[in-house]
Amino acid sequence: MHHFSDRLNAAIQKKKTPALVGLDPRFDWLPADIVSNANKNHHTQAEIVAAAFEEFCLRIIDVVAPLVPAVKPQAAFFEEWGPAGCAALQRVILKAREAGLVVICDAKRGDIGSTAEAYARGYLAGENIDSAIWAADCLTVNPYLGSDTLEPFVNVAVERGAGIYVLVRTSNPGAGTFQDRKTEGTNLYECVAAAVEELAVKTKGAGNYGSIGAVVGATYPEELNQLRALMPHTPLLVPGYGSQGAGAGDVAGAFDKQGLGAIINSSRGINFAIRKAPYSEKFAPQEWEQAIEIATIDMIADLANHTPAGNLQ
Numbered sequence: 040m041h042h043f044s045d046r047l048n049a050a051i052q053k054k055k056t057p058a059l060v061g062l063d064p065r066f067d068w069l070p071a072d073i074v075s076n077a078n079k080n081h082h083t084q085a086e087i088v089a090a091a092f093e094e095f096c097l098r099i100i101d102v103v104a105p106l107v108p109a110v111k112p113q114a115a116f117f118e119e120w121g122p123a124g125c126a127a128l129q130r131v132i133l134k135a136r137e138a139g140l141v142v143i144c145d146a147k148r149g150d151i152g153s154t155a156e157a158y159a160r161g162y163l164a165g166e167n168i169d170s171a172i173w174a175a176d177c178l179t180v181n182p183y184l185g186s187d188t189l190e191p192f193v194n195v196a197v198e199r200g201a202g203i204y205v206l207v208r209t210s211n212p213g214a215g216t217f218q219d220r221k222t223e224g225t226n227l228y229e230c231v232a233a234a235v236e237e238l239a240v241k242t243k244g245a246g247n248y249g250s251i252g253a254v255v256g257a258t259y260p261e262e263l264n265q266l267r268a269l270m271p272h273t274p275l276l277v278p279g280y281g282s283q284g285a286g287a288g289d290v291a292g293a294f295d296k297q298g299l300g301a302i303i304n305s306s307r308g309i310n311f312a313i314r315k316a317p318y319s320e321k322f323a324p325q326e327w328e329q330a331i332e333i334a335t336i337d338m339i340a341d342l343a344n345h346t347p348a349g350n351l352q
């Protein structure tokens with residue numbers, strides 16, 4: 040399907056869940072078997088870490104590909120390790136695409152138009168994975184430089200059937216420092232939301248949603264509900280569930296009646312499920328993949344039981 044949201048919604052309806060698994064590897068938390076494999080076969084620290092991240096994420100993909108529609112590799116954790124880390128990220132993205140998953144590369148890119156064009160062409164492959172070296176379906180984008188800097192991302196997304204998610208109301212505690220600054224009574228995040236909704240309307244697919252989405256944190260449920268109403272054609276990427284303290288009740292307002300309109304991210308809560316109860320009590324450390332599987336199934340059930348995502352079942 041040559042439209043990002045149509046493709047994402049088809050995947051959500053096929054897997055009957057809006058659960059999005061983030062891929063956020065942290066070396067100190069990796070399973071022992073993965074670290075020993077990497078140490079055995081590699082020499083420099085960067086190569087060891089990159090190889091460990093790659094094996095970890097590829098094995099997570101094997102577990103979650105049958106369960107969820109999409110994954111969100113966090114570029115930062117790979118970029119920290121330079122070329123070796125970036126090569127690992129590229130292979131993780133390709134493996135996820137080959138597994139039939141929609142891939143949102145979380146790199147929060149943003150720059151002036153001519154430079155943004157390079158980011159867009161490098162990351163946004165859309166349905167044809169050969170059309171961009173990073174081969175992602177979608178990219179997170181920082182709008183701080185202004186709406187003109189979003190245009191190159193929009194143009195390439197439309198051309199290639201890809202998507203972007205623009206940061207609108209982020210999940211972090213300090214989100215309001217700038218996002219809540221008011222101009223004539225309107226918060227900055229509401230101004231950005233209006234610009235993003237306009238782009239979503241312009242890029243609508245066969246369904247109700249555009250290829251231009253918004254990131255809205257689950258940790259601000261009131262703003263999430265407000266923005267769902269303000270942005271009826273904008274698909275939402277909702278981080279903050281799990282490790283940042285938000286639960287299914289906080290994200291119920293992100294969806295439309297069919298249970299579409301949003302994907303709900305959990306990274307640490309799934310990647311490192313083995314480290315915390317109840318999974319640390321049910322599984323031995325080497326059973327970390329089983330812990331990921333059950334944690335994902337639990338998240339899917341939590342969303343189905345407490346949000347309109349239950350209408351996807």
Ligand SMILES: O=C(O)c1cc(=O)[nH]c(=O)n1[C@@H]1O[C@H](COP(=O)(O)O)[C@@H](O)[C@H]1O
Pocket residue numbers: 061063113145147179208209210211254255256278279280281282283304305306307308
């Ligand atoms: O763009 C994002 O995905 C993002 C935006 C935001 O406002 N908050 C936020 O946590 N994220 C990302 O979502 C992921 C959340 O990870 P967990 O808190 O481990 O589930 C990280 O990769 C963050 O960078």
